[in-house]
Amino acid sequence: MSALLEMRAITKEFPGVKALDQVSLSVDEGEILALVGENGAGKSTLMKVLSGVYPTGSYDGEIIYDGALAQFSGIADSEAKGIIIIHQELALVPLLSIAENIFLGNEQAKGGVINWRETEQRTVELLRKVGLSEPPGTLIDKIGVGKQQLVEIAKALAKDVRLLILDEPTAALSEADSQALLDLMLELKAQGVTQIIISHKLNEVRQVADKITVIRDGTSVSAMDARTETITEDKIVRDMVGRDMAARYPARDRRAGEKILDVKNWNVFHPLHADRQVIHDVNLTVNAGEVVGIAGLMGAGRTELAMSLFGQSYGQKISGDVLMHGQSVDVSTVSKAVASGLAYVTEDRKELGLILDETIQRNITLSNLPEVANGQILQETKETRVAESYRDALNIRTPGVFQRVVNLSGGNQQKVVLSKWLFAKPELLILDEPTRGIDVGAKFEIYGIINDLSAQGKGVLMISSEMPELLGMCDRIYVMNEGAFVGELTAEEASQEAIMSLIVTD
Amino acid sequence: MTTTTENSPNEQKAGIGEYLVRHLREYGLLFALIAIMAFFQIATNGTLLKPVNVTNLLLQNSYIVIMALGMLIVIVAGHIDLSVGSVMGFVGALAAVMIVELDQPTWITIATCIAAGALIGAAQGYWVAYWGIPSFIVTLAGMLVFRGASLWLLEGQSLGPFPREFQMMANGFVPDIFPAGFGESVAKLLGERRVNMLALVTGVSAACAIFWLELKKRAQNRVYGMDTEPTAFFWARVGIISFALVFILFKLSTFRGLPNVLITMGVLTILYAFFTERTVTGRRIYALGGNIKAAKLSGVKTARLTFLAFVNMGVLAAIAGMVFAARLNSATPKAGFALELDVIAAVFIGGASMSGGVGKIVGAVVGAFLMGVLNNGMSILGIGIDYQQMIKGLVLLAAVIFDVYNKQKS
Ligand SMILES: Nc1ncnc2c1ncn2[C@@H]1O[C@H](COP(=O)(O)OP(=O)(O)OP(=O)(O)O)[C@@H](O)[C@H]1O
Ligand SMILES: [Mg+2]
Numbered sequence: 001m002s003a004l005l006e007m008r009a010i011t012k013e014f015p016g017v018k019a020l021d022q023v024s025l026s027v028d029e030g031e032i033l034a035l036v037g038e039n040g041a042g043k044s045t046l047m048k049v050l051s052g053v054y055p056t057g058s059y060d061g062e063i064i065y066d067g068a069l070a071q072f073s074g075i076a077d078s079e080a081k082g083i084i085i086i087h088q089e090l091a092l093v094p095l096l097s098i099a100e101n102i103f104l105g106n107e108q109a110k111g112g113v114i115n116w117r118e119t120e121q122r123t124v125e126l127l128r129k130v131g132l133s134e135p136p137g138t139l140i141d142k143i144g145v146g147k148q149q150l151v152e153i154a155k156a157l158a159k160d161v162r163l164l165i166l167d168e169p170t171a172a173l174s175e176a177d178s179q180a181l182l183d184l185m186l187e188l189k190a191q192g193v194t195q196i197i198i199s200h201k202l203n204e205v206r207q208v209a210d211k212i213t214v215i216r217d218g219t220s221v222s223a224m225d226a227r228t229e230t231i232t233e234d235k236i237v238r239d240m241v242g243r244d245m246a247a248r249y250p251a252r253d254r255r256a257g258e259k260i261l262d263v264k265n266w267n268v269f270h271p272l273h274a275d276r277q278v279i280h281d282v283n284l285t286v287n288a289g290e291v292v293g294i295a296g297l298m299g300a301g302r303t304e305l306a307m308s309l310f311g312q313s314y315g316q317k318i319s320g321d322v323l324m325h326g327q328s329v330d331v332s333t334v335s336k337a338v339a340s341g342l343a344y345v346t347e348d349r350k351e352l353g354l355i356l357d358e359t360i361q362r363n364i365t366l367s368n369l370p371e372v373a374n375g376q377i378l379q380e381t382k383e384t385r386v387a388e389s390y391r392d393a394l395n396i397r398t399p400g401v402f403q404r405v406v407n408l409s410g411g412n413q414q415k416v417v418l419s420k421w422l423f424a425k426p427e428l429l430i431l432d433e434p435t436r437g438i439d440v441g442a443k444f445e446i447y448g449i450i451n452d453l454s455a456q457g458k459g460v461l462m463i464s465s466e467m468p469e470l471l472g473m474c475d476r477i478y479v480m481n482e483g484a485f486v487g488e489l490t491a492e493e494a495s496q497e498a499i500m501s502l503i504v505t506d
Numbered sequence: 507m508t509t510t511t512e513n514s515p516n517e518q519k520a521g522i523g524e525y526l527v528r529h530l531r532e533y534g535l536l537f538a539l540i541a542i543m544a545f546f547q548i549a550t551n552g553t554l555l556k557p558v559n560v561t562n563l564l565l566q567n568s569y570i571v572i573m574a575l576g577m578l579i580v581i582v583a584g585h586i587d588l589s590v591g592s593v594m595g596f597v598g599a600l601a602a603v604m605i606v607e608l609d610q611p612t613w614i615t616i617a618t619c620i621a622a623g624a625l626i627g628a629a630q631g632y633w634v635a636y637w638g639i640p641s642f643i644v645t646l647a648g649m650l651v652f653r654g655a656s657l658w659l660l661e662g663q664s665l666g667p668f669p670r671e672f673q674m675m676a677n678g679f680v681p682d683i684f685p686a687g688f689g690e691s692v693a694k695l696l697g698e699r700r701v702n703m704l705a706l707v708t709g710v711s712a713a714c715a716i717f718w719l720e721l722k723k724r725a726q727n728r729v730y731g732m733d734t735e736p737t738a739f740f741w742a743r744v745g746i747i748s749f750a751l752v753f754i755l756f757k758l759s760t761f762r763g764l765p766n767v768l769i770t771m772g773v774l775t776i777l778y779a780f781f782t783e784r785t786v787t788g789r790r791i792y793a794l795g796g797n798i799k800a801a802k803l804s805g806v807k808t809a810r811l812t813f814l815a816f817v818n819m820g821v822l823a824a825i826a827g828m829v830f831a832a833r834l835n836s837a838t839p840k841a842g843f844a845l846e847l848d849v850i851a852a853v854f855i856g857g858a859s860m861s862g863g864v865g866k867i868v869g870a871v872v873g874a875f876l877m878g879v880l881n882n883g884m885s886i887l888g889i890g891i892d893y894q895q896m897i898k899g900l901v902l903l904a905a906v907i908f909d910v911y912n913k914q915k916s
Contacts, residue, residue: 338805
């Protein structure tokens, strides 16, 4: 087998940042290459160079594809050669149907008139290939992220893909959905499709990758071949962060104090369908110094629960009581909830968490502007100092806090959202998928921050689809299914099996 | 990733060219204004910058500048207000009816007009903010309603004249507080017939204030490693701005001194610039326009701020309406017709973004004057209204294309 793709000494600079410095990699026909590295290491940038998002001339180095020097001036060029990239952020149009999305820009048309019958037939075929059975007319926003991801792959398959690039495809997926996707990757490989996957989930990388390239600080530090050597997660981690990491979870002092949050008989109805109950009679408590988890499958209602508690940001006809420190509090608007000591770190940082065109500084201080103001008047020096202190504490990789958030890597954006809510100085922090898209080293840092908070006697409520994370961090875990709590486990009782059996027997 | 720090060779090398590219928009606007002024100054054989014309230019554009301040906020919040021209005309009509027909004292009229503006803004803002009806539609309706309402109020006729003190709002000048002898000796020194010392002193102090503020900001930026303007650029920019200020005020001083409207305009501009850039509420409006969902989840009261943005717009439209009526010394049913377009154009020429969250007060004001100089210069040259419209349209398009092009390149 010969190399299908070879990238040689790629260097790419942004103003003030050298994102890639002489990075090289190669993939053979029919292989799966995994690209791993810390947040901001340059993985997405490298793939954007490859796919023509950053055209020839905007970077140094050369790309040899299919035996010839490739000089793409845009995505259309690379797609014509069969290189398809599925970006970190899904790029489907929510109000168009699956079929329309799959053939967007690639319409099955004659003389500008779309042939809908053929479109539908081909969609059904493609969906079958990726293991979906949805009707082609279903709107994208009616299916979950897991299925959306599969639709993205179907869309790639519709274009005669030779090299498929997946940038963190499983970040937003449940374990079952992730597994389905990984299986699909292996199946595509059997059909001869070469693939590159970027992921922070090293177990998945090990499962599918033939080769692994590790990028650190914009340079390629190692290339491993799974077929000739045994690759352990520890070894990958060592190359990624440049040192040994003894444990994945920092040690925690488990010491629960008095009750901070007490939610009683919480009921929520769907925001559009007033007769559909989404949350059923939830009772929950969080004590000072405790990290409490909520486990459940995608769609169990965990985000809905959290958002309805946080200023009724979700749902209608909400009933139930919320007590903070034993006092009944009003959480009917976000500002009241924040004033009562709640904070909510959203799972959807792009849509709900960040103002992408604003600077890091302005995003961090938004949740608590009065703290950096004298009355109405903003104290910019103080604001900058605050932003810089969070940049240092959370190790946000950026040339400065005046960078616009849109220019940060995904993981660093997540740290900005987290900073923003830490700055609100909450009594009780609700974290919704706090480590989505975050590298191992940064995860460890974030766990450390969670532990610090709880050591200060604050409460943390953590929603996560990564069970090992819940098991590693939480003192207590509620198990949620179909909008209701179906069980509660202490750290000692909890295990993946125990959680799953509670969900299944519900 | 390698983070290059402030003093690294990398940054130095990037230097001036890159800085210019990154800030092309801000400089571009300033240079465009200077270039257009220079062009008309030559083309009109020096008429453009004659003291009387400079005074006229300021008076003619005052109401557009005043409304552009409010429009900037509305646009930054992610909305648009198409009704301002009509509202302005309506308030002028209201003022005329109150004073001329109902014999109300000036101050009661002014207070009522401002209240009416606020109420109109509230009535429109209510639907936009609390019902989520697109502002384009609500204010399109408002545009028709208030155009009709001013026709109805005036019964299709012009109404005037206004008493002197009402006219003063637009046509009055601030009396010179310096002793007359002082002005005369300075006039002799400068070889002018007369010099209004108040105007001259105001110009010089404003220039000094700008120098001082800019130096302070520059020092602060340097401390925090924000990309600092190359030294030559800094001095050139601040120098040109200060020179222009002194120059304009000097011109005014050799005519009738400081127009009252200039004071209103200047004070409002400074207030709004401060409000948008330095206050908590101002910052929240940008957040709201940048991403309304994220702002809401951060505790920003998005609906209330949107509502207030429209109330504010209504008040400013009312002030503009009175200034306009006072200037013409009568209210006409056609007053303010299609003026909303000039106001909106000024804001976009000034660099605001259609999608909200981006834009500066100073930009909007410069944008308004750019349009004003174009209007004025072309009128002096005797260019027909037909060509004037086409040229203005193309200038707007060019400014926005320039924006989009810049954004794509970065
Ligand atoms: N358009 C841009 N302008 C300026 N800097 C950028 C831009 N895009 C990326 N960067 C910077 O380049 C570096 C690499 O970013 P990249 O998105 O490739 O990281 P990544 O390895 O994909 O990280 P993650 O795992 O967090 O997604 C980061 O420091 C980022 O801030
Ligand atoms: Mg990335």
